[in-house]
Each structure stands twice: as C-alpha cells, then as structure tokens.
Amino acid sequence: MDQQLLDTLRVIALPMKTNFRGISVREVALVKGSHGWGEFSPFLEYDDAESAPWLASAIEAATTLKPQPYRSSVAVNGTIPALNDPKELKAIVDSFPGVKTFKVKVGSNLAEDLARVNVIRQLQPTAKIRIDVNGLWSVAQAEEFFTSVGAIEYVEQPCATIEELRELKARTSVKIVGDEILRKAPNPFEIDLSGAIDFLMLKVQPLGGIQRAHALAAHHNLPVVISSALESAVGINYGLMLAASFKEMNFDCGLGTGSLLAADVAHLPIVDGKIEISDFEPQLDGLDVAPDRFEWWKNRIMRTAELLK
Numbered sequence: 527m528d529q530q531l532l533d534t535l536r537v538i539a540l541p542m543k544t545n546f547r548g549i550s551v552r553e554v555a556l557v558k559g560s561h562g563w564g565e566f567s568p569f570l571e572y573d574d575a576e577s578a579p580w581l582a583s584a585i586e587a588a589t590t591l592k593p594q595p596y597r598s599s600v601a602v603n604g605t606i607p608a609l610n611d612p613k614e615l616k617a618i619v620d621s622f623p624g625v626k627t628f629k630v631k632v633g634s635n636l637a638e639d640l641a642r643v644n645v646i647r648q649l650q651p652t653a654k655i656r657i658d659v660n661g662l663w664s665v666a667q668a669e670e671f672f673t674s675v676g677a678i679e680y681v682e683q684p685c686a687t688i689e690e691l692r693e694l695k696a697r698t699s700v701k702i703v704g705d706e707i708l709r710k711a712p713n714p715f716e717i718d719l720s721g722a723i724d725f726l727m728l729k730v731q732p733l734g735g736i737q738r739a740h741a742l743a744a745h746h747n748l749p750v751v752i753s754s755a756l757e758s759a760v761g762i763n764y765g766l767m768l769a770a771s772f773k774e775m776n777f778d779c780g781l782g783t784g785s786l787l788a789a790d791v792a793h794l795p796i797v798d799g800k801i802e803i804s805d806f807e808p809q810l811d812g813l814d815v816a817p818d819r820f821e822w823w824k825n826r827i828m829r830t831a832e833l834l835k
Contacts, residue, residue: 527557527585527831534558537823538813540758541788543621544614546607547756552787553815554758555823556808559588563808565761566827567731576710577826578833579734585834586735587764593736595770599802600752602782603627603656610638612645619649621785624799627654627679627778632671633662640674647676654679654778661686661706665694672700682727683707691722703727703751708742715745725777726750730768731761739768753780759792759808766794766803789813 540552547569554567564587568577604622608631609615619628628646632639643655656679663671668684680701685691688707695702704723708714709732719726726748732755733739743750752769754762762784769779781801784794791808794801814820 527581527827527834531557531559531585531588532824532827535820535824535827536810537815537820538758538791538810539815539819540790540813543786543788544607544609544618546786549756552756552758553819553823554761555584555827556758556760556791556810557584557588559585561589561591562587563760564588565731565757565764567755567757567761569755574826574830574833577830579709579738580731581827581830582738582834583731583733583735583764586737587760590737592767593771595767595803596773597770597775599797599800600766600769600775600781601626601778601800602796603629603778603780604653605780605783605786606630606642606646607786608632608634608639608642610642615642615645616649618786619646622782622799623796625653625778625782625796626799627656629656629658629682629780631660632657633659636667636671636674639671643675656680656682656703658682658705659684665690665697668694669697672698680725688717688719688722695722695724701725705729705753708746709733714742719746719748723748728752728768729755730765731755731757736764736768736771740771743772749774749776751777751779754783756783756786758787759784759790759794759804759806762794762801763792763804763806766801770803 537555564584566584568580604625682703683705701724703725705727728739792806
C-alpha cells in the first residue's frame with residue numbers, strides 16, 4: 527500500500543444492535559483512493575496472512591475501476607444471529623423489510639437451533655430458510671439436524687473439512703454451500719471441491735476483491751451466492767458491486783447485515799427485499815476509534831501490506 531493511500535486512513539467503531547459472532551462493536555478501517563473508498567475489516571483475531579486478501583480488496587476498491595453491473599440492485603437475505611428470545615428475533619426479522627429469504631445461524635445447540643428456525647418460520651411462513659453452521663457439525667450431527675428441520679434452501683458450511691463435506695453430500699439431498707472451506711484455504715485455487723459442495727459462497731474482502739472472486743468462481747465452476755463479512759456500508763456496497771457483476775445471480779445474497787449495526791457510515795436501505803448500489807461519501811464524524819486503536823490498525827495494515835509485495 528502506498529503512503530498516499532495510507533495517509534487517508536480512518537478507523538471507526540460501529541456499535542451493533544445485538545451481539546453477533548461475539549462482537550458488540552465492529553471496528554473497520556477505511557482508505558480513500560482515486561476510485562473511491564475501500565474497507566479493510568478482518569476480524570480482530572485474524573493474523574496478518576489471513577488478513578492479506580482483505581487488504582488487497584480494500585486497495586482494489588479504492589484504486590481500480592469498478593466492473594460494469596448487470597443490475598442496479600441486489601436481492602438480499604435476512605441474517606438471524608444465534609439468539610433465542612422470540613421478541614429479539616422478531617425485531618431482527620422486522621429490520622429486513624420485504625426480504626423473502628432468511629439465513630439462520632445454527633450449530634451450537636440442536637434444540638435451541640430448531641426452535642430459532644421455527645420462530646422465523648412462524649414470523650415469515652412463506653420465506654425460504656437457509657442455515658449457516660460455520661463448520662461446527664460432524665456428519666452425524668448434520669444428518670440429525672436435517673431429519674428435524676424441514677425444508678431448507680441450503681446449508682452453509684455444515685462441516686469443517688472437505689472429507690466431511692463429501693461424506694455428507696453423499697448421504698443427503700440437502701444442498702451444501704462452501705464458505706470457510708474456500709476463504710480460509712491457504713490457496714483457494716488449489717483445493718478440490720468436487721463432490722463436496724453444490725454452491726460457492728463468495729465474500730469480496732476475504733477472497734481478495736472482485737477480480738479475484740471472479741477468478742475463483744470461474745476456476746471452481748459452481749453456482750455462486752454473495753455474502754458480507756459484517757462490514758460497514760463501504761464494504762457492503764463493494765459486495766453489492768460483486769453481486770451485480772455476475773450475469774446470473776439466482777440466490778438472494780447475504781448483504782443485508784448493515785441492519786445488524788446500530789450506526790453506520792451511510793444508510794443503504796432494504797426496499798422490497800433489495801439494496802441498491804449506491805454512490806455515497808461516508809459520514810465518519812463521531813465514529814473514530816481512540817488513538818491507540820488507530821495505531822493498532824495502522825500497524826496491522828503496514829504489516830499486512832508487506833505480505834502483498
């Protein structure tokens with residue numbers, strides 16, 4: 527990353543409406559280049575090597591021409607955290623107006639997970655349900671869940687390893703989406719996904735930007751769905767651009783997670799279940815982190831940038 531881009535760095539803290547993925551405040555770093563703003567927001571526990579594609583995406587977003595879109599807005603799913611209070615769940619569902627698909631976080635407790643799915647079904651009886659496991663299940667646990675949950679659109683990353691995914695795919699008719707299996711691979715071009723998954727989850731930051739995400743989609747030759755990594759509106763908007771850059775997009779995308787934030791740098795409203803790609807100047811006043819956190823992020827970026835050379 528050149529010094530001119532680093533000099534534009536702003537690091538902001540966005541409070542969450544509810545705890546999600548163990549996070550109550552989301553810190554993100556933003557840089558501005560010749561083609562707009564880019565976001566660098568790997569989760570705090572990620573090391574520099576895992577953070578490197580996130581930085582490559584931020585640099586690409588800030589310094590390169592955006593692809594021509596096939597659509598101006600993208601249909602999104604609602605994202606349901608691992609909560610169990612029906613009132614909290616209703617408030618989250620209501621924050622996704624017009625959405626026709628809900629992705630429910632599951633994986634830790636069978637009874638609570640099934641109850642959470644049932645609450646969403648009661649609130650939105652015509653909606654499609656997809657579940658996200660983050661690789662927490664064994665093959666046997668996945669099969670047990672499938673026998674009880676009823677019809678679902680797909681399961682995202684039910685098991686951690688390719689071998690488990692292949693075994694599960696051979697034993698179930700439920701469609702399987704690969705997420706961590708791709709984005710956490712040392713080289714996502716080298717993994718063999720044949721017989722393991724049906725669809726590929728693409729997340730623009732973890733995969734290194736729009737160009738690299740397209741290269742991965744072409745390499746693995748599977749239908750794709752786009753999702754976010756709990757980003758600010760800057761990162762979400764870049765994810766929307768990725769989704770709009772595919773000629774075919776047959777799934778509602780997981781790009782509505784801005785609804786989980788209590789504050790953001792811009793408002794990207796969900797209208798009739800869709801979010802429009804926007805051209806905005808982020809509003810950052812009052813959101814900056816403390817000086818020590820700014821230095822922590824700046825040092826992290828400089829270390830990570832060394833890995834991109």
